[in-house]
Every structure is written in structure tokens, then in C-alpha cells.
Amino acid sequence: MTPKTFLASVALAALMPLAAAAQIVSVDEEDEMAPIREGEEPLIRLNRHDPTYDLWKKMRDDLQEGREPGPINVQRYVGGFPWVGIPTFFHLPVALTPEDLKAGQVEVAIFGAEMYNGMRVQSYGPMEMRAPMKSEIYHNWGLHMPELDSGLAALDELNVVDYGDAPVHPLSMEASIPEVRNFVAEVAGVELEDGRRTIPIIIGGGHALMYPDAAGLTDIYGKGNLQIIHFDAHADQAPVGFGVFNTHGNPVRRLIEDGLITGNDVVQIGLRGPNSTDLSGVAWNREQGLRYHMQIEIDRNGWGPTLETILQQAKANGKPVFLSFDIDVVDPAFIPGTSTPEPGGMYMREVLPAIRRMCHELNLVGMEIVELRPERDPGYTTILNSKAVLRQCLNGLAMKKRGFPDDYINPEILDDDQ
Ligand SMILES: [Mn+2]
Numbered sequence: 010m011t012p013k014t015f016l017a018s019v020a021l022a023a024l025m026p027l028a029a030a031a032q033i034v035s036v037d038e039e040d041e042m043a044p045i046r047e048g049e050e051p052l053i054r055l056n057r058h059d060p061t062y063d064l065w066k067k068m069r070d071d072l073q074e075g076r077e078p079g080p081i082n083v084q085r086y087v088g089g090f091p092w093v094g095i096p097t098f099f100h101l102p103v104a105l106t107p108e109d110l111k112a113g114q115v116e117v118a119i120f121g122a123e124m125y126n127g128m129r130v131q132s133y134g135p136m137e138m139r140a141p142m143k144s145e146i147y148h149n150w151g152l153h154m155p156e157l158d159s160g161l162a163a164l165d166e167l168n169v170v171d172y173g174d175a176p177v178h179p180l181s182m183e184a185s186i187p188e189v190r191n192f193v194a195e196v197a198g199v200e201l202e203d204g205r206r207t208i209p210i211i212i213g214g215g216h217a218l219m220y221p222d223a224a225g226l227t228d229i230y231g232k233g234n235l236q237i238i239h240f241d242a243h244a245d246q247a248p249v250g251f252g253v254f255n256t257h258g259n260p261v262r263r264l265i266e267d268g269l270i271t272g273n274d275v276v277q278i279g280l281r282g283p284n285s286t287d288l289s290g291v292a293w294n295r296e297q298g299l300r301y302h303m304q305i306e307i308d309r310n311g312w313g314p315t316l317e318t319i320l321q322q323a324k325a326n327g328k329p330v331f332l333s334f335d336i337d338v339v340d341p342a343f344i345p346g347t348s349t350p351e352p353g354g355m356y357m358r359e360v361l362p363a364i365r366r367m368c369h370e371l372n373l374v375g376m377e378i379v380e381l382r383p384e385r386d387p388g389y390t391t392i393l394n395s396k397a398v399l400r401q402c403l404n405g406l407a408m409k410k411r412g413f414p415d416d417y418i419n420p421e422i423l424d425d426d427q
Pocket residue numbers: 216241242243245257335380
């Protein structure tokens with residue numbers, strides 16, 4: 010480090026507390042932040058004169074310089090093993106701009122968005138999902154092994170990229186929300202030659218993400234024209250608390266109260282535990298017309314029939330589907346690395362076929378996998394199982410592309426008394 014850059018970094022570090030203090034003390038109207046959309050309330054005051062004000066979201070101006078638009082393969086060799094090469098999601102090629110997505114006819118763009126506030130720390134969830142260690146079976150690259158259930162290698166069937174990370178403010182979740190919403194809309198706004206659009210898959214990050222993720226999709230598909238399948242141990246529709254509107258505990262309520270999503274278009278799966286909701290929350294669900302399958306009801310009726318009901322109702326509904334997968338729906342035996350683990354949850358054996366079928370049989374337009382907190386999990390099963398969820402969705406999308414019939418299982422692997 011040269012003395013000059015050293016001084017610059019010291020100056021930057023020294024500015025950070027000032028920037029934070031400016032948010033609290035400033036009453037200058039010039040510092041008011043614009044609303045996300047016209048007619049909506051501004052979320053927070055920020056000091057626009059701070060020299061670090063927009064570093065976190067300012068795009069490099071040479072992103073496209075010296076190259077044709079399209080995905081960039083950052084690996085040197087045709088194929089390799091997990092411990093070789095540059096880590097991206099599944100060692101996938103990288104894309105940086107919507108022009109790259111369009112030029113590569115990219116069907117799925119996976120990106121990180123690690124929003125956090127006081128109760129959700131920076132967890133390295135997206136970075137750990139890129140890292141091959143301890144979940145290396147998913148990271149052979151160049152030669153992808155087909156899944157047994159479909160007979161397909163999804164990464165050979167689909168154009169999938171690592172789209173980097175959404176812009177996230179290091180100090181203010183409120184400042185991140187409009188940026189993430191715009192980022193999701195930008196990806197979902199890419200129209201492909203066959204008339205479909207790129208599917209964003211967002212890796213979090215706390216569940217506060219659900220608000221900008223779903224809102225960004227409604228910016229493309231229309232307000233009230235999205236259905237949400239929400240896997241979670243918690244209902245995430247708490248009334249606002251401590252004066253904060255945007256938390257990991259209330260995105261469902263915000264989306265409905267803001268008129269972006271209709272209550273009838275939400276189904277919640279796997280709710281349980283004392284932290285989920287109380288009876289007044291259940292009453293709110295009923296008033297809003299939400300459907301919900303608490304874990305206790307799933308246990309009584311069986312997961313098979315419950316899944317069939319969910320799939321049938323989603324098909325009857327017909328609106329594009331956003332799949333919100335909070336990893337704490339899974340039992341902490343399999344996924345301990347999450348912020349609010351609740352014992353008595355779903356098994357991976359139940360989750361994986363459900364995700365595959367939803368991504369195969371429904372009109373999926375977006376997905377999020379949230380509440381990753383792998384540093385709480387020295388055994389790495391959290392990342393292994395979260396990757397398995399992501400893989401099964403890609404598997405389902407590949408089956409959809411091939412036009413496989415609903416509930417398909419590769420006949421070559423079935424005994425069927427033959
Ligand atoms: Mn949640």
C-alpha cells in the first residue's frame with residue numbers, strides 16, 4: 010500500500026462514523042432521501058454530501074469496455090474439480106449487466122443480496138454459497154452429472170449465471186431496499202427471444218429481502234399479479250415494532266398493506282414455534298385471505314396430500330409464482346446455521362421433491378433463499394442443504410424446459426414391479 014492509498018483508506022475509515030452520525034443529527038431538508046416510488050413516503054434521511062454516499066451502489070463505468078455483451082466464463086479450463094478455479098455459484102459463468110443477460114439468453118440469474126440490520130448480521134450467506142468447501146458434490150464443473158430423478162444436468166440444459174450481488178448499503182437497510190427492488194426488476198425485466206423473462210434467484214441475507222424481491226417482481230409482472238409460496242417457520246407478518254417498518258419479521262404484512270400482493274395469493278408452509286405468530290396474527294392471516302399450512306397440520310394430514318393441494322391451488326390461481334424459501338422452515342438438524350432456528354421442522358427429503366415440482370409445474374418467475382447464517386454452523390450442513398434446494402429448483406426448471414409431464418420421475422430409475 011502506498012502512503013497515498015494508506016492515507017485515503019484512513020480517511021475513508023474515519024468518515025464512516027461521521028456518515029452514521031450525520032444520519033442521526035441532520036435535519037437539513039436537502040438531506041432528505043427520495044421516496045422509492047412517487048407518492049410513497051421517504052424511508053430515512055441520508056447525508057448526500059458525504060463523499061462515501063454512493064460508493065456501494067455506484068457502477069464501474071468500464072463494465073462493458075473492451076468486450077461483447079454476454080456471460081463471461083472466468084474459468085481457465087474446460088472442466089475441473091471443486092477445489093480448482095474461481096468460485097462462483099456452482100462455478101458458473103459471470104454476468105454483470107442486463108445486456109449480458111440478454112445477449113446470453115440467460116434464463117436464470119443467481120445473485121446475492123445480504124441485507125441486514127441490528128438483528129441480522131452480515132452472514133456471508135451468498136459468499137458461502139459460492140464456496141465449494143464441504144459441499145463439493147455440487148461443484149464439479151464442465152462435466153455435470155445428471156440428477157437421477159430427471160435424468161437431466163440442469164446446468165447443461167439451462168443458461169444460468171452468477172450475477173454477482175445486488176447493491177447493499179453497509180449501514181442502512183432502508184437505503185438498500187429501493188436498490189434491491191430496482192436490481193430485481195432490472196433482471197426480471199430482461200425479455201428473452203421466446204417471450205419469457207430472466208428468472209432472478211436471490212440468495213440472502215435476512216428475510217427483510219422478501220419486500221424488495223417481491224416488489225421488484227410486481228414492478229415487472231404488475232401489482233396484485235404475483236402469487237407467493239412462502240416456506241418459513243415464521244409467518245413474517247408481525248405488526249411493525251420499535252418504530253421500524255422494514256424488518257425480517259414483517260415483509261408479508263408490508264407487501265399486502267402496500268397493495269403489491271393480494272392476501273389470497275399467499276400460501277405459507279411450515280409455520281410453527283412460539284416465535285412465529287400469536288392468535289391475533291393468525292386472525293390477521295384469515296382476514297387477509299392468506300392460506301397457511303402450519304407444521305402441526307402438515308404432520309396430521311401428511312406432507313404428500315398437503316403438497317398436492319398447494320400445487321393444485323397454485324395452478325388454479327394461475328398468476329406468476331414467487332417462491333420465498335426461508336431456510337428455517339427446515340429442521341435445525343439439517344439447517345442449524347440460521348438466525349431463528351425452530352425445532353420440529355421439515356425434512357430435506359420432504360423439501361427437495363416439493364421444490365423440484367414447484368419449479369417444474371408452476372410458472373416460476375423468481376425465487377429467494379434467505380436467512381442463511383452459516384457461521385453458526387461448524388458442520389456446513391446449512392450450505393450443503395441450501396445448495397440442494399437451489400439445485401432442485403434448477404432441476405425443475407430444466408424439466409419444464411424439456412416439457413416433461415407433471416410429477417415426472419425418470420422411468421429408468423423406477424422398479425415398478427418389472
Ligand atoms: Mn422468514
